[in-house]
Amino acid sequence: MVKDLLKNSAVKKIIEKSQVKSPWLVHYDCGSCNGCDIETLACLTPLYDVERFGVINIGNPKHADVLIVTGSVNSRNKKVLKQIYDQMPAPKIVIAVGSCGLTGGIFRDAYNVVGGVDKIIPVDVYVPGCPARPEAIIDGVVEGLNKLKEIQQAAALAS
Numbered sequence: 555m556v557k558d559l560l561k562n563s564a565v566k567k568i569i570e571k572s573q574v575k576s577p578w579l580v581h582y583d584c585g586s587c588n589g590c591d592i593e594t595l596a597c598l599t600p601l602y603d604v605e606r607f608g609v610i611n612i613g614n615p616k617h618a619d620v621l622i623v624t625g626s627v628n629s630r631n632k633k634v635l636k637q638i639y640d641q642m643p644a645p646k647i648v649i650a651v652g653s654c655g656l657t658g659g660i661f662r663d664a665y666n667v668v669g670g671v672d673k674i675i676p677v678d679v680y681v682p683g684c685p686a687r688p689e690a691i692i693d694g695v696v697e698g699l700n701k702l703k704e705i706q707q708a709a710a711l712a713s
């Protein structure tokens with residue numbers, strides 16, 4: 555029944571528009587100092603209040619459109635990161651936040667650090683900084699939603 559609904563182009567359009575206008579985010583912190591983690595959560599506080607733009611932070615990757623990853627990837631958390639990514643339905647966007655998320659940051663030479671997020675999963679948007687500022691993270695989300703729109707348009711042309 556759900557599959558039949560998804561074949562309906564009007565329903566499909568509503569879903570695609572909802573993904574861009576009110577994206578659901580899941581945040582995973584691979585580890586590190588938690589500075590970028592704190593700045594990411596600051597985006598949800600009344601000062602930055604991303605929810606006013608329809609952005610909702612959720613806990614279940616199966617419902618998420620956007621994955622925000624902070625911290626450096628290591629040999630223990632790489633499997634978890636991959637599992638979270640694999641559970642998200644397509645189309646999906648990945649945003650790597652902070653120097654640790656981009657390259658491993660100051661932890662890159664540690665014995666168990668693999669490096670940045672893109673060593674394990676594809677990354678669409680890179681938000682630099684140590685820590686990344688909330689304004690930059692919000693900008694990264696906007697950039698990610700533009701990419702999501704491009705993916706939707708490409709899929710529509712291909713079908």
Ligand code: SF4
Nearest residue numbers: 589590652653654684
């Ligand atoms: S980039 Fe800097 S602030 Fe962010 S998690 Fe790494 S060390 Fe901490």
